[in-house]
Amino acid sequence: MMALSHGMNDAQKTMGIIALALVVFHQIPTLYIPIWVKIACAAVIMLGTLTGGWKIIKTMGQKIFKMQPVNSFAAQSATVGVILTASMIGAPLSTTQVMSSSVLGVGSSKRFSAVRWGVAGNMVLAWLVTIPASALVSALCMFLFKLMKWA
Numbered sequence: 001m002m003a004l005s006h007g008m009n010d011a012q013k014t015m016g017i018i019a020l021a022l023v024v025f026h027q028i029p030t031l032y033i034p035i036w037v038k039i040a041c042a043a044v045i046m047l048g049t050l051t052g053g054w055k056i057i058k059t060m061g062q063k064i065f066k067m068q069p070v071n072s073f074a075a076q077s078a079t080v081g082v083i084l085t086a087s088m089i090g091a092p093l094s095t096t097q098v099m100s101s102s103v104l105g106v107g108s109s110k111r112f113s114a115v116r117w118g119v120a121g122n123m124v125l126a127w128l129v130t131i132p133a134s135a136l137v138s139a140l141c142m143f144l145f146k147l148m149k150w151a
Contacts (some may be wrong), residue, residue: 002076005083006049006095011041013092024150060099065107065114075102097127 018037022028060075061067067075079095079102086093100123107115145151 001080001084005080005087007042007045008087009083009093010095011038011045012087014041014044056096059119060103063119064100064103064116065110067103067106071103071106071110075099075106078102078105094127 015033015037018041019028019031019033022034022037023031028034061072065071076099079099082098082102083093083095100120104115104120142151
């Protein structure tokens with residue numbers, strides 16, 4: 001269920017961006033998702049998880065607090081519920097942010113001092129930096145698109 005929810009939410013965002021680019025550059029006549037885009041996005045998410053997923057898994061399972069299988073099951077169950085619900089209503093989420101928040105919740109319920117709050121603080125700081133950084137990059141892209149008469 002975790003893989004399904006991850007793909008339902010994260011792949012949708014990527015497919016939308018690719019489809020929009022295909023329309024903007026007149027590669028498809030209307031906004032729809034070609035099958036090759038769906039396959040490519042699924043393959044890239046799979047490859048990303050295979051090659052870089054271990055570092056995230058290690059951080060989630062060992063660096064925030066020492067998890068037992070039941071803790072992991074609780075965190076993943078909560079994450080799946082949140083992401084599937086968001087996907088059904090069309091709300092984009094970060095799978096990693098939802099999962100790490102679930103891990104923090106499970107760790108806090110075990111024992112508040114069991115959580116390594118320094119690691120959690122670094123994650124929250126990264127989240128706070130991500131939003132304005134994304135806004136800045138998108139504004140720069142739009143400026144370049146207008147400069148090149150693409151928008």
